[in-house]
Amino acid sequence: MSHGQFYKADELVELIHHNFGGFHPGARAVHANGRIHAGTFTATVEAKSVSRAAHFQGTPIPVTSRFSGGSGDPGASAGGTIAMASRFYLPDGTVTDLIAINLPAFPARIPDDIIGLLSVAQPDPTTGKPDLAKVQAFLADHPAAGRVVQLLQVRPAPVSFAQVSYRPLHAFRFVNAAGEGCWALSLGAGGWQCRSVGRGNVATTARFPIHRARESFAAGSGGIQARPPTRAGGRSGGRPFGVLA
Ligand code: HEM
Numbered sequence: 001m002s003h004g005q006f007y008k009a010d011e012l013v014e015l016i017h018h019n020f021g022g023f024h025p026g027a028r029a030v031h032a033n034g035r036i037h038a039g040t041f042t043a044t045v046e047a048k049s050v051s052r053a054a055h056f057q058g059t060p061i062p063v064t065s066r067f068s069g070g071s072g073d074p075g076a077s078a079g080g081t082i083a084m085a086s087r088f089y090l091p092d093g094t095v096t097d098l099i100a101i102n103l104p105a106f107p108a109r110i111p112d113d114i115i116g117l118l119s120v121a122q123p124d125p126t127t128g129k130p131d132l133a134k135v136q137a138f139l140a141d142h143p144a145a146g147r148v149v150q151l152l153q154v155r156p157a158p159v160s161f162a163q164v165s166y167r168p169l170h171a172f173r174f175v176n177a178a179g180e181g182c183w184a185l186s187l188g189a190g191g192w193q194c195r196s197v198g199r200g201n202v203a204t205t206a207r208f209p210i211h212r213a214r215e216s217f218a219a220g221s222g223g224i225q226a227r228p229p230t231r232a233g234g235r236s237g238g239r240p241f242g243v244l245a
Helices: 008-019 111-120 132-141 143-154 209-219
Strands: 034-041 061-069 082-089 095-101 173-175 181-186 192-195 242-244
Touching: 008 111, 034 082, 111 132, 132 143
Parallel strands: none
Antiparallel strands: 034 061, 034 242, 061 082, 082 095, 173 181, 181 192
């Protein structure tokens, strides 16, 4: 959202509240039900060749990750859309955050698109459900959003927070110690490739944090070593860092 579009934020959050049964005091407007786990992130050896970021140098970095469902209702269980918000505690005492979601793409390109989609998805006061004809008309008008929604409908629901790929859905540029930059290109299950624009492709294929985190989370070793969740939705046992509603 650009500076000129900040005024839309209130409208947007208001619509979100309407979609999730109103305002829930003390809860986030979306991703209201989540829990935090503590762990350690250790970057792969390739990471520092493409990035000079402190947490990519291979030193184990303490991390907290909040896993959440997409709903704004704190009482709702996690459904098909789930998220991972991580905070890395860097050696110099500062922190850096990374948010990611399990969607392969986002259904809105500009703020007006998400405002439009949320508006047509408002529950009808008589039925308590969105008017499907309105939603379909909007998606027909916005084919990119339509494709994402279609994809979400045929996708199986995740079995656990540990068994999905979390994607930041953003263009990331890595710069290494020599000042060489490249754009991170997601290869899905194949990890990340560093692609240099204008100077040909860099031959580096590195497995970066998010992907590694998912793998090691499931395997229980390496990457982000999160303690197993103790509440529903994951493996049992262990002690979570905290629980947030
Ligand atoms: C139109 C686009 C979006 C809107 C309007 C939106 C809105 C929001 C809002 C209102 C919150 C709650 C913030 C709070 O109360 O602290 C939130 C949380 C969050 N969003 Fe988004 N979001 C959008 C896109 C995205 C995308 C593309 C991602 C990831 C790729 C993402 C990941 C997250 C995560 C992980 C959280 C939870 C953070 C936490 O656990 O503390 N969001 N979002």
